[in-house]
Amino acid sequence: AQKITQTQPGMFxxxxxxxxxxxTYDTSDQSYGLFWYKQPSxxxxxxxxxxxxxxxxxxxxxxxxxxxxxxxxxxxxxxxxSQLGDSAMYFCAMREGTYNFxxxxxxxxxxxxxxx
Amino acid sequence: DTEVTQTPKHLVMxxxxxxxxxxxxxxxxxxxxxxxxxxxxxxxxMFVYSYEKLSINESVPSRFSPECPNSSLLNLHxxxxxxxxxxxxxxxxxQVRGSSxxxxxxGDGTRLSIL
Numbered sequence: 338a339q340k341i342t343q344t345q346p347g348m349f350x351x352x353x354x355x356x357x358x359x360x361t362y363d364t365s366d367q368s369y370g371l372f373w374y375k376q377p378s379x380x381x382x383x384x385x386x387x388x389x390x391x392x393x394x395x396x397x398x399x400x401x402x403x404x405x406x407x408x409x410x411x412x413x414x415x416x417x418x419s420q421l422g423d424s425a426m427y428f429c430a431m432r433e434g435t436y437n438f439x440x441x442x443x444x445x446x447x448x449x450x451x452x453x
Numbered sequence: 454d455t456e457v458t459q460t461p462k463h464l465v466m467x468x469x470x471x472x473x474x475x476x477x478x479x480x481x482x483x484x485x486x487x488x489x490x491x492x493x494x495x496x497x498x499m500f501v502y503s504y505e506k507l508s509i510n511e512s513v514p515s516r517f518s519p520e521c522p523n524s525s526l527l528n529l530h531x532x533x534x535x536x537x538x539x540x541x542x543x544x545x546x547x548q549v550r551g552s553s554x555x556x557x558x559x560g561d562g563t564r565l566s567i568l
Contacts, residue, residue, distance in 0.1 A: 372556055380541050382496070382559035389554050428495055439484045439503060439549065441557055443495035 338363055340442035341429050347448045350419045358414040358447045360429030369433045371412040373403065376426040388412055419451045456480050459544050459560035467568050468534060474563050476527040476544030485527040486557065487519060488543040496543055502527060503549050539567045
């Protein structure tokens with residue numbers, strides 16, 4: 338089974354609007370971390386935001402927030418006030434807390450296009 | 454600027470050549486990673502080094518040979534590659550253990566083309 342599922346291959350959003358990128362995960366670990374990365378066309382993977390399995394509050398970092406619904410095993414990324422520079426691939430990733438601690442599982446990614 | 458530095462940024466090589474990719478970090482991280490990424494796909498884990506020892510090899514062909522000479526450096530030696538090995542090669546580093554909130558920090562990658 339896929340550890341991380343991103344069901345939206347591509348998304349369009351109008352500049353200045355908010356957009357939600359979906360991510361669901363599968364793990365039997367109680368302790369795990371969820372990460373979102375942005376990858377512009379230039380190639381670098383930029384860490385955006387983190388949510389821990391024990392965190393009771395949704396993570397926020399500037400215009401990025403993570404809508405964490407533990408019972409549904411979802412960790413959606415919300416980008417508020419989209420900017421043209423937000424156009425990129427976005428990957429959701431998970432690290433499990435026990436075995437293979439250093440192994441990240443990546444989803445297939447969502448290509449976001451911000452329209453002017 | 455990223456804190457993980459990869460060189461070269463671009464590499465074109467023939468199938469009989471031998472070349473090396475280099476990765477350097479000075480964040481005190483003791484876990485380092487090599488990933489291969491094809492266009493429009495997620496990164497695929499190749500190798501993980503933990504405390505300079507190989508801890509994960511994801512069944513990578515022997516034409517890829519990793520090396521971790523010290524805690525700051527990670528190399529990937531390439532020999533007799535195939536055209537399908539053309540990809541973006543990403544290096545990353547992270548804390549080994551501790552809180553699971555530690556992200557992996559990535560370099561800008563090396564774009565490799567095999568002729």
